[in-house]
Amino acid sequence: MSMDMSQFHGVFIEESHEHLDEMEHLLLALDPSSPDLEELNSIFRAAHSIKGGSGMFAFDALITVTHVMENIFDRARQGKFQFSAQVIDGLLSAVDILRTLLKSYSEATDPDWALVNTATADLELILDPASQPEVENKAQGYGFFVPLNLASSSSKPLASSISVEVEAGENDEDFGFFEPLANTTEEQVEGATTAVENDSDEGFGFFEPIANAAESDHVDDEGFGFFAPLGPVEVKLDISDASNPVSVSVNDIPINSPAAVMSEQPPITAKLAAVTFAKEDVKAKPESAEASSIRVDIAKIDSLVNLVGELVITQSMLNLIGDELTGPTAERLHGALSELERNTRELQEGIMSIRMLPMSFVFNRFPRVVRDLSKKLHKKVDLRIQGGQTEIDKGLIERLVDPLTHLVRNSLDHGIELPEIRAARDKPEMGQLILKAEQKGGNIFISVLDDGGGLNRDRILAKADENHIDVPENPTDQQVWQLIMSAGFSTAAEVTDVSGRGVGMDVVKRNIESMGGRLEIESQAGFGSSFQIRLPLTLAILDGMSIAVGGQMFIIPLVNIIESVQPAVSQLKRIGNQQVLDLRDAYWPIVRLHQVMEVEPKSDHANEGILVLIETSKTRFALLVDELIGQQQVVIKSLEQHYRRVPGVAGATIMGDGSVALILDAESLALRVEESEVVKEWV
Amino acid sequence: MNNQQAVAQMSQDTVSLEYLTFTLGDEHYGLDIMKVREIRGYEPVTKIANAPAFIKGVLNLRGDIVPIVDLRLKFNVGEASYNEFTIVIMLHINERIVGIVVDAVSDVINMQATDIKPPPEFGVAFDSQYLYGLAPVNEQMIILLNIEKLISSQELGLFDNNAVALEG
Known part of the structure; x- marks a missing residue:
């Protein structure tokens, strides 16, 4: 039986990695x-x-850790447990440990029990x-606040206000859902919430009602101090990321009838419950999209790609x-x-698109990288994808x-300055890091x-000189930037464990070129830098020049010509x-x-x-x-x-x-040039 | 599944084997039909530089780039002429496809394992390590090849050395 189980290990491990990524x-x-x-x-x-899958395969180490995690989340969803940035840090490192354990299981080695x-x-x-002293308070359950709590999701703003003015439909970017509650129908509240939720993709369409804000910010710390503020209230909230504080001032919200908030009015609860439902509807969509995909062996797709090529x-x-x-x-034949x-x-395009994945598969790992790294480097960084x-x-x-990881680390380590330096340079303390992908032509x-x-x-x-790297005379900026991609180059004054071992950019360059x-x-001194990777749409297709020698056709990659x-x-x-070509005073070995x-x-x-x-x-x-x-x-x-490999040949085509x-x-043809001593002087 | 395969393996060893027979010059050869993917006429190939003469080049077999070996050149039998009767046998060996050029394909024969005689130490063009045995059929002597060993041999140099090592 154990033989039969092991064939499912691969699937389990792959799925677990996905679960961990999702977590x-x-x-x-x-x-x-x-x-x-x-x-x-x-x-x-x-x-x-x-946990369930690990139980099936008796992966005890995974069970032990996931069991405790499960307990935490179970209590949290019952409202008996309060999160904090430290808790999330702890959970994230547990996710890392699970990854390590999963890796050792996939390699069939013993997990590290320590x-x-x-x-x-x-x-x-x-x-x-x-x-967590607040746990008990929460557990007592204030009927009024539970639905409110649900509705005010992470980074999902909710429209309503302490003044009991809720206005639907009018969405002026930041504020403006204020109208006497008496006039507000449930549909309007729903509509408003949906509108706000659509906005929330942008990240900064941020509304927080005072009641809500007071609840989310103070309830858990102070327990009962949330009915007090009647005048202008300064609300400070964390959205989604501890390193990303956003303060919203709600001074200008008119507060007309605080009494409405003070008393537990059933209508409000009802409205808020409706909001919660509307919200759940919106949430349900991405999940159903997930369920409609299937897992396919890449070899099957490749064989389809080949077959279509044949077609x-x-x-x-x-x-x-x-x-x-x-x-x-x-x-008639021509028509057909x-x-x-x-x-x-169309078939070819369709099949090629199966192999395509959205860039978010790569990008999604960077919020974590940036979060950890900026904390370590004491920098404030806002990552946008x-x-x-x-x-x-x-x-x-x-x-x-x-x-990409290397480039992001470089930008964080060497690019973005410390908050103090940024402030001294009249820049916002929060550095901007943008990861961008776009398609232009092929x-x-x-x-x-x-x-x-x-x-x-x-x-x-100076560094190039120090490391004896050849520098052209009067180099242009472009030529200087290219220098950092030479082997053995690192400008970091000190070698850090983040970047700066001098094995970086040349490897990055080589990896990208191999694709x-x-x-x-x-780069613009003082204003930032941009590293742009340009890739062909797919690995499988190459722009080439076809040439003939002795009745045989060859393809030269266009990038080299x-x-x-x-x-x-x-x-x-x-x-x-050696015969050479003298072209505009440059000598080209033939x-x-x-x-x-x-x-x-x-x-x-x-x-x-x-x-x-x-x-x-x-x-x-x-x-x-x-x-x-011709070119094709x-x-x-x-x-x-x-x-087998053939010297001077990168591959073949039909x-x-x-x-x-x-x-x-071209690279291996170039080796023939280098072998010739006479030529060397001229290259 | 495993059991069935094992049984099939056993029956191949002890009971009956099918061989595809072909000619190189005047000699008759046979190879395990399970290794044959298809048989087709000779088509012009794309020459590969720095390869031994018996490797004619590569051709496109429905999207796969497949090397073609002329066994007549490799073993110096018959005359390496190419006409509309020249045959290429596409073999499927160790997840790879290799074509071999032969003069003609004759027949598919059923062979009892007991009918197969051990190979002689000399007298045929092939190194005896690539021979499986000799089989008399209709007063002819058919030389049965261990085609898998032959194709993946270093002597032929079809595969990179490390690939050969991996595939045993």
């Missing part, structure tokens, strides 16, 4: 002062699912009622045959073929995590923007054994593709062929080919799947006629 996400969004019941339920369910015990002990301490090729073969025919039948072509194209819905190939998503742009100090040109140059992307840096020239005899010079690929060229003389000027990260050279065929997008196929063309690897 972390919800915990970060949870407003400690007035937790939303629906969110508490979701967290509880996530913890419970992990870790389990500390985690459990910490959680027990959180649960300990002694540290496209067969389709173009049919077109070739169709062109040979004439007469009325041919007419163009129909088929449209359908195949834009374009999380932008879709990108799954293969790229996974490989983006590391480079590319995805992912940017990490900060409003920090920007890159320091002089310090970079066929580019990293562009812009600078230009193509037909050289005059006078431009061809000889240095030792690599003969027919020699590399062992084919018979049309002509061995460089002036009778075409020289394609190629630039790689290491060097530049001119590639001699017979002729250029090609689908990259692996040679290694059924054969041309419209079904034949195979090899995609050249």
Whole structure:
């Protein structure tokens, strides 16, 4: 039987990771002062699912920890437990420990029981009622406040006011739901709440009624002090994130009939209950969307992608045959073929979109990273995520995590200044960090923007000098920024455990380039910097130039090509054994593709062929080919799947006629240039 | 499932085996039909640089880039000519697809394991480690290949060394 169970381990572990991600996400969004019941339920369910699954596989370490977590959330949703920023910190670190445990189970190693015990002990301490004197107060249950409490969710503002003026429909961004309650129907309250909730996506459409504010802020600390304020009230609330204080002044709310609040009027309770229901309706939607997705093995999708690729090729073969025919039948065939072509194209797009995932899969982990890191660095940072819905190939998503994490850490560590420094520079204390994804044409742009100090040109140059990194003469800003991506470069005055080991940016650059992307840096001293990653939409397609040598087709990736020239005899010079091209006073060593690929060229003389000027990260050279065929997008196929790596070749593709063309690897062709001693001086 | 497979394995070992027979020059060979994915005519291939002559190149098999090996060149039997009768047998070995060029495909034969004679130490083009045995059929001697071992051998260099090591 144990054999049978182990086949489900993978699914359980994958699901548990998802549950943990969800927990972390919800915990970060949870407003400690007035937790939303629906969110508490979701967290509880996530913890419970992990516990249930662990029980099935006898993953005892997971059971122990999740059991205590479950207790906390269970009590919290019954209103018997009060959250605080410290509690959430504790719970988040418990989530981390669960991840570690899950990892050790997935690797079939023994879990670290010491870790389990500390985690459990910490959680027990959180649960300990002694540290939560308010619990009893809450437990007594003030009927009036329970629905109110539910309605005022984390970061989900509620419209109503201490003056018992609730106005529906008129939503002027920040305030303005004031109208005598007597006129307000339940529908209006519902409408108002929905309107506000839509707003709340923006994050700052923030309303808090005084009654509510008083309740959420003071009830739990002081118990009964919330009927006192009648005059202007200053309300300070935490929305969703302890590092993100927002103060809302409600001085200007007219307070007409405080008595209405003082007495427990049944109508108000009824209205607020209605609000709660309206709110639950809104919440229900995302969950039903979740339920309608299924888990599919990526291999199945890949095989579909391949099959559709084949269909496209067969389709173009049919077109070739169709062109040979004439007469009325041919007419009909052409009609059918163009129909088929449209359908195949849609099918291809549809299948490719299955592989696409929204960028939020990557972005969603950053609120946590930023929260932890800004706390550690004593910086105040407001993280904004834009374009999380932008879709990108799954293969790229996974490989983006590391480079993006590095860029975000860099921006936090080196970019955004300490609050004091920011204040001295007349900037708001709260630094801005923006993660943005957008699609432009066939590319995805992912940017990490900060409003920090920007890159320091002089310090970079000094550091480059210190580390003996070659610097061009009179470098432009762009060239200077590129220097930070050289190996062994770090400008951090001190090496911190956050960033600054000098193994950073060059690795980031390499990772991005291996995805066929580019990293562009812009920076303005004092105003911040921008790191922009540019990626192709999918890994599977490459912009290439097809060229011919000796009757065989090859593809050169377009990113490597600078230009193509037909050289005059006078431009061809000889240095030792190496022929070079003299173009505008630069010498380009010539690599003969027919020699590399062992084919018979049309002509061995460089002036009778075409020289394609190629630039790689290491060097530049001119590639001699017979002729250029044209520019096209090609689908990259692996040679290694059924054969082996071939030097100078990055992969293969299938041309419209079904034949195979090899995609050249400019980097490894460049190695041939470097091998030649004579050339080295000229590169 | 496991049990069924085990039984099938046993029956293959002791009872009956199916072999696809083909010719290289004048010699008749056979290989385990379970390794055959399909049989097709020879098509022009894309040449691969720096590869030994017996690796003709790669071709597109419904989206997979598949290497093609000419066994006649590798083992110096017959003449490596390519015409409309030249046959490529697509093999499915260790999750990989490899095509082999042969002169002709003859038949599918049923063979009792007891009918298979041990291979001779010499006298055929193949190294005896790639031979499974000899089988007399209709007064002909068919040389049964251990095609899996042959294709994944380092001698052929079809797979990267580490891949071979992984696949045992």
